[in-house]
Amino acid sequence: MEILDYAFMQRALLAAVLVGITAPAVGIYLVQRRQALMGDGIGHVAMTGVGLGFLLSWSPIWMATLVSVLGAVLMELIRWYGRTRGDIALAMLFYGGMAGGVMFINLAPGGSNANLTSYLFGSLSTVSASDVTAICLLAAFVMLVTLGLRRQLFAVSQDEEFARVTGLPVRALNLLTAITAAVTVTVAMRVVGLLLVSALMVVPVAAAQQLSRSFAVTFAVAVAIGVAVSLGGTVTSYYQDVPPGATIVLLTIGAFLALTAVSLPLARRRARLAAAAHPTGDPAECVVPAARGAGREIGV
Numbered sequence: 106m107e108i109l110d111y112a113f114m115q116r117a118l119l120a121a122v123l124v125g126i127t128a129p130a131v132g133i134y135l136v137q138r139r140q141a142l143m144g145d146g147i148g149h150v151a152m153t154g155v156g157l158g159f160l161l162s163w164s165p166i167w168m169a170t171l172v173s174v175l176g177a178v179l180m181e182l183i184r185w186y187g188r189t190r191g192d193i194a195l196a197m198l199f200y201g202g203m204a205g206g207v208m209f210i211n212l213a214p215g216g217s218n219a220n221l222t223s224y225l226f227g228s229l230s231t232v233s234a235s236d237v238t239a240i241c242l243l244a245a246f247v248m249l250v251t252l253g254l255r256r257q258l259f260a261v262s263q264d265e266e267f268a269r270v271t272g273l274p275v276r277a278l279n280l281l282t283a284i285t286a287a288v289t290v291t292v293a294m295r296v297v298g299l300l301l302v303s304a305l306m307v308v309p310v311a312a313a314q315q316l317s318r319s320f321a322v323t324f325a326v327a328v329a330i331g332v333a334v335s336l337g338g339t340v341t342s343y344y345q346d347v348p349p350g351a352t353i354v355l356l357t358i359g360a361f362l363a364l365t366a367v368s369l370p371l372a373r374r375r376a377r378l379a380a381a382a383h384p385t386g387d388p389a390e391c392v393v394p395a396a397r398g399a400g401r402e403i404g405v
Contacts, residue, residue, distance in 0.1 A: 108340060108343055108344075113229065113230055113232065114229065114343060116232045116233070116234065116236070116237045117229040117230075117232050117296070117339055117343075117349075118336065118339055118340075119237055119240075119241075120232050120236070120237060120240050120295060120296050121296050121335040121336055121338070121339040121349075121353075122332055122335065122336065123240055123241065123244040123292060124240075124244075124292060124293040124296045124297060124305065124331075124335050125305075125328070125331035125332035125333070125334065125335030125336065126244065126248065126328055126331060126332060127243075127244045127247040127248065127251075127289050127292050127293070128289055128292075128293055128297075128302065128305040128306045128309070128331055129305070129306065129309040129310055129313075129324075129327035129328050129330065129331040130247060130248060130251040130252075130289075130324070130327075130328060131144075131247060131251060131282075131285050131286050131289045131306060132144070132305075132306030132307050132309065132310045132327070133310045133320075133323060133324055133327055134251070134258050134259070134262045134282055135282075135286060135306060135307065136307060136310045136311065136314075137259070137262035137263060138262045138282070141303070141306075141307045142303060143177075143180070143283070143286055143303075144286055144289070144290055144302055144303035144306045144307070145300075145302075145303035146176075146180065146195065146198070146199050147173050147176060147177055147180075147286060147287050147290045148290050148294070148299035148300060148302055148303065149198075149199040149200070149202040149203050149299070150172060150173055150176030150177075150198065150199065150202035151169040151172060151173040151176070151202070151206075151287075151290055151291060151294065151299050152169075152202050152203050152205065152206025152207070152221070152224070152225075152299060153172050153201075153202045153205035153206045153209065154168045154169030154170070154171060154172030154173060154206075154291075155168070155169050155206055155210065155221065155224045155294075155299075156205060156206040156207065156208065156209030156210040156213070156216075156221075157172065157205075157209050159209065159210050159213040159216045159220060160209045160210070160212055160213040160216070164235065164239065165224065166236060166239045166240070166243075166291055166294075166295070167239060169224075169290075169291045169294065170239075170243065170287070170288060170291040172202075173287035173288070173290055173291055174284050174287045174288070176198065176202065176287065177283035177284055177286060177287035178280060178283060178284065179198060180195060180198065180283060181279055181280055181283045183195055183198070185276070206221065207221070223295070223298075224294050224295070224298065224299055225298050225299050225300050226298035226300065226301065226348055226350045226351065227294070227295060227296050227297045227298035227301070227348065227349045227350030227353075228295070228349070229296075229339065229342055229343065229349050231295065232295050232296070236295055240292050240295070243288050243289075243291060243292045244292050246285075246288060247285055247288055247289050247292065250281060250285045251285065254278070254281070255324075257273055257278055258278060258281075258282060259320055260273060261273060261275055261278045261279065261282075262282075265279075286306075289302075289306065290302050293305060293306075296335065296339070296349060296350070296353070297335075297349070297350040297353055297354070298350035300350075301350045301351065301353075301354050304354045304357060304358075305331060305334075305335070305353060305354065305357060308354075308357045308358060308360075308361050309327040309328075309330040309331045309334070309357060309360070309361075310323065310327045311361055312326075312327070312330055312357070312360050312361040312364045312365075313326035313327040313330060313364075315361070315364040315365050315367075315368040316364060316367075316368055330357070330360050331357075333360070334353050334356040334357045334360060335353055337352075337353075337356050338350075338352035338353030338354075338355075338356050339353070341356075
């Protein structure tokens with residue numbers, strides 16, 4: 106294929122695959138915790154890291170990772186202790202992150218707001234070999250956490266009180282989720298952009314939930330959607346000369362709408378079958394199964 110003849114497209118496609126895997130892998134926990142917009146907030150904070158990277162002549166990805174992690178930890182602390190004025194503190198953190206990024210990059214030698222564009226909306230041609238190395242290392246950390254601790258993270262995301270009673274370190278796991286989300290934002294910023302990364306973390310999960318309520322199936326389908334739209338958006342961006350981040354997000358929304366349209370008739374069919382199986386009007390959960398193990402367990 107012609108697209109693979111260019112080194113910058115090889116790097117861009119590899120980065121797109123890693124982003125497509127990691128973003129939904131973290132997003133499924135954020136959706137369960139009802140923190141779907143957390144990635145958007147971290148993206149605002151990461152702008153300060155990008156600006157500092159230019160100002161200090163250091164890698165913007167690694168600096169953005171450091172600042173994003175600190176911002177994510179601060180967001181969790183505000184969530185724990187800032188019960189009354191937490192929303193105001195978070196707003197100041199988000200907008201301060203944006204303002205700091207603009208300020209620092211303009212203070213950098215030869216820096217201007219134009220340098221932020223590729224980080225805000227993604228850019229194929231600017232993904233360097235060092236960027237790919239950083240993305241690979243960060244993506245490996247994200248997958249190690251999201252898969253290795255999936256049962257613990259799932260339990261905390263579903264019910265913190267129950268998880269605390271069972272002896273799980275709830276606060277440590279919440280912090281780890283926030284840190285993993287921050288790392289995912291910096292993984293994705295070169296492909297999707299800081300302002301659009303939250304959509305790739307949340308929408309594939311919402312689309313997968315149209316087909317299944319099982320955590321394992323939802324996880325697998327969401328990652329498959331993430332990889333498909335990331336690759337599709339990257340290839341489309343190359344051939345049609347359109348912004349990669351916007352293309353990926355629009356394809357993700359299109360996948361959500363398509364799966365929603367497919368799932369509606371299936372849901373109606375399941376409802377009719379359930380009604381036919383219990384004509385007396387008793388809810389299904391009130392019916393005693395004929396034998397142990399007759400029901401299907403849904404979980405991790």
